[in-house]
Amino acid sequence: MTVAAILVAAGSGSRFGSELPKQFRTIANKPVIRHAAEALMRHVDLLQPVGDAAPIEAALEGLAIMPVVAGGATRQESVRNGLEALASHAPDHVLVHDAARPFVPEGTIEALLAELRESAGAIPAAPVADTLKRVDRGVIVETVPRAGLFRAQTPQAFRFETLLQAHRSGITDATDDASLLEAVGETVAVVPGSDDNIKLTYPADLVRLERIMAGPSVPHVGTGFDVHAFAEGRPLVLCGVTVPHDRGLAGHSDADVGIHALCDAIYGALAEGDIGRHFPPSEATWKDADSARFLVHARDRIAARGGRLANADVTLICERPKITPHAPAMIARLASLLDVAVERISVKATTTEKLGFTGRQEGIAAQAVVSILLPD
Structure with missing residues (x-):
């Protein structure tokens, strides 16, 4: 069985408030994207980065990666570019991971791949613990019941051919790859996520990730x-x-x-x-x-x-x-x-x-x- 991974690193990180895209910031003495890549490489045969080639190659120097593929205008386009680059290798399964998520909890990838025996896709997700409010112009208009709600994380795992055909289907408004599979009628399983699997989005996330990744x-x-x-x-x-x-x-x-x-x-x-x-x-x-x-x-x-x-x-x-x-x-x-x-x-x-x-x-x-x- 061949497992590939797509490492999505095409984002500009505008919400992080820094000229340097967040995936290239340093945590525990390594670029964020390198932590993410090394976490994937312990489990995959092919690693396909997607984004701006020069900074990605510099951050991943020395790692056995596929030639970097340019990103698209949206995340969905970037993932498809990665899938098309991998198509000639015909892997059985593919992981899709955000380069801005440097910490992949132990056991997550194994659990995802195990679910692909029965399902076309699997994602890690953590239950929503806080009360949810829908707000309009600074005023609460509705309290949203949180029962059954989960926060989706990456890496997400899929049968490669199924995900490739879903991206070729013409659907263009998917917020992640799991929602794309949902749209074409495939079943996506959920494995336990972790609050430590943080996507670096805001400056405060950097401090928390440093504590998590540095260890004692x-x-x-x-x-x-x-x-x-x-x-x-x-x-x-x-x-x-x-x-x-x-x-x-x-x-x-x-x-x-x-x-x-x-x-x-x-x-x-x-x-x-x-x-x-x-x-x-x-x-x-x-x-x-x-x-x-x-x-x-x-x-x-x-x-x-x-x-x-x-x-x-x-x-x-x-x-x-x-x-x-x-x-x-x-x-x-x-x-x-x-x-x-x-x-x-x-x-x-x-x-x-x-x-x-x-x-x-x-x-x-x-x-x-x-x-x-x-x-x-």
Whole structure:
């Protein structure tokens, strides 16, 4: 028996409120679509992605997938494109799954395929627990009885030829593949769904999925501290942002004191030494290097350990320049380098009331604290 899967990734994710389509956002150190693909590949012989080829191929690099097929104007058209691409392979069964559903509960796919012995299709579905209201212009007009109502999920499973012919039937208003089979008179079975089988739709879903997919974790806290003296003739780079000032900072690299402290905090939380261990100042390779490279390395070390950054807090210590006007840009830059939401990053400044070397404007100091969640 040959089982294929269609991974539908053609949506723009407009409700998620991000320029990056939701299926390409990162959860537990992998793109959402890759989690979905890996869950399917444990059970199928052929995986057919549908959508924009370039980002899909990048997200699924290294996986044995079929050539990506372009999506259609609707989800139904996208699924049909996937089915037609698979037709020459004539699989017995096909799974249809949303790329924005990264977590497929254990046992779901086995249960779906088992139902195809008796039914043309099967879907996971969870009973509706909340009271349902029909609303018109902000006013309740009806309470809808919830008895017998279920929330349909994916992956959905079908006999391949039956689903292909249903898509070729000319029906164009199906909301999912199960409803298409209903429209042509076929029986579709239901297996138990799960509240954890979330379709990433809104930003709040991302937080919940991170908790589900990360599993049990232990918080690790790290601190970092760094100092650089002012130097003539160099740009002043702080937290990845070039700040207008009459002097820069002396150092082997670009002397970004904020990023250096942040890297040390991350390496400390991971118990992996400090920035000098990973990027020795004695090596010419790092002469005038952009410190963003160091932070990307630290970020990748978190990923390699199966962890995720909960938050980071950087304090810049100096009399001048004024940091506050540049803090939003610094936060955005650090969040981009660390691949986290800006809400997880803090950059602030303080002075030493004209005391010490920073008070005398001889240099800038920075301290950082991070919290990293690592698998237990």
